[in-house]
Amino acid sequence: MRAMVIDCHTHVFSPRIIKNRQRYCERDPVFALLYRNPKAKLATAEEIIASMDSAGIEMSVIVNLGWTTSDLCAETNDYILESIARHPKRLIGFCSVQPKDTNAAIAEIERCARAGAKGIGELRPDMQSFDLSDARLMTPFVEALRKHKLVLLTHASEPVGHSYPGKGAITPDRLYTFISRYPDMPIICAHWGGGLPLYALMPEVKKALGNVFFDTAASPFLYEPRIYRLVAEMVGADKILFGSDYPLLAQGRVLAELRDTDLTDADRALILAGNARRLFSIKD
Numbered sequence: 001m002r003a004m005v006i007d008c009h010t011h012v013f014s015p016r017i018i019k020n021r022q023r024y025c026e027r028d029p030v031f032a033l034l035y036r037n038p039k040a041k042l043a044t045a046e047e048i049i050a051s052m053d054s055a056g057i058e059m060s061v062i063v064n065l066g067w068t069t070s071d072l073c074a075e076t077n078d079y080i081l082e083s084i085a086r087h088p089k090r091l092i093g094f095c096s097v098q099p100k101d102t103n104a105a106i107a108e109i110e111r112c113a114r115a116g117a118k119g120i121g122e123l124r125p126d127m128q129s130f131d132l133s134d135a136r137l138m139t140p141f142v143e144a145l146r147k148h149k150l151v152l153l154t155h156a157s158e159p160v161g162h163s164y165p166g167k168g169a170i171t172p173d174r175l176y177t178f179i180s181r182y183p184d185m186p187i188i189c190a191h192w193g194g195g196l197p198l199y200a201l202m203p204e205v206k207k208a209l210g211n212v213f214f215d216t217a218a219s220p221f222l223y224e225p226r227i228y229r230l231v232a233e234m235v236g237a238d239k240i241l242f243g244s245d246y247p248l249l250a251q252g253r254v255l256a257e258l259r260d261t262d263l264t265d266a267d268r269a270l271i272l273a274g275n276a277r278r279l280f281s282i283k284d
Contacts (some may be wrong), residue, residue: 004273006282007060007251009122009153009190009217009243010048014079018042030066030127034166041247045083048246049090055251058273059089059282061243063153064096066124070104073097077108081115092280094119094153099141100130106144113148118280120145121153122190126169132178142182151186151279153215156194158222172196180208186279188213188241191222192231200234209235213279215243216271220257228261228271237267241275 017024021042025032034040043051045062052060062080067073077095084093095112097105097120109120125132132138132154145152159171172194179187189196193214200206214231231240242258244251258271276282 003269004277005055005057005242005255006273006276007052007057007244007246008188008241008276009215010060010062010246011043011065011248012045012048012062012080012083013042014076015044017076017079018044028068028072030068030124033127034065037165040165043247045079045087045091049087051246051251052090055255057251059092059276060246061092061094061118061276061280063094063119063122066122066128066155067096068098068128070098070101070108074108074111077112077117081112081117084116088116092119093117094121094151096120096122097141098128098130099123099125100128100137102137102140105141109141109144109148109150113150117150119151119153119188121151121188123152123154124168124170125154125174132170132174133181135181138178138181142185146185151188153188153190156189156191156196158194161222164221170194172199176205176208179212183208184211186211186213188215190215190217190243191245192216192219192227197231197235197239206235209239213239213241213275215241216254216258217243217245218249220249220253225257225261228258228263232263232267237263237270238275240271241279242272 025036064076073096080093084091095117097108099105156170157168197214244254
């Protein structure tokens with residue numbers, strides 16, 4: 001019997017954005033950085049559903065970008081909310097806010113939560129020009145997430161290694177400061193947290209990561225396949241979420257790499273779906 005699969009990191013865009021890519025590049029530096037190149041793939045909700053059917057994926061988390069203005073966050077959140085309403089058994093929505101615009105961010109968190117979103121992200125603190133260590137700014141934001149029982153997804157990047165569009169500067173040290181301040185907040189650090197779980201050999205770091213998950217988005221572009229086993233040893237397989245970063249990568253490529261690891265079947269099942277089912281309270 002094939003194990004259930006939940007892809008915890010994908011991106012979708014409305015047909016309007018896809019049609020007017022250049023206009024949105026002119027409006028937002030985050031979108032421009034990632035998608036100015038016409039070869040950078042953009043996908044609609046219907047396209048991701050088709051790709052899921054082809055790859056054997058039951059559900060996907062569709063995440064927004066860290067747009068720099070609240071207006072663009074709200075505009076693009078509308079499409080994510082519409083998509084999860086059309087496909088409630090296939091898609092889980094994460095919406096975007098601009099945390100430094102506190103009142104608008106809290107209002108948008110409340111709106112998205114009422115409409116069925118399960119989380120906020122993918123945050124891009126460096127590109128959105130706010131500081132994760134700024135408690136005065138971040139505490140009201142985190143309190144709004146707690147109130148609505150939402151999960152936070154943040155971009156993460158490696159402090160060393162090759163450069164690539166969108167790598168950014170959300171490195172383990174910056175993530176650790178934020179995580180330590182809000183230890184009860186469920187957080188997903190994308191892209192293996194920029195290597196943060198490897199610091200869990202330090203007891204204080206491992207303790208701080210109690211409510212932190214790490215997704216595998218774009219893993220073949222970043223690490224050798226043994227990263228799965230190493231992170232499972234450092235923080236536990238129960239803290240790893242399968243994520244493809246579709247349409248940057250086809251889901252099948254990341255699935256094949258995971259299934260070819262020397263993890264136990266039980267650990268693979270946790271990574272493929274078990275952890276996501278627990279985090280998002282997904283029932284049978």
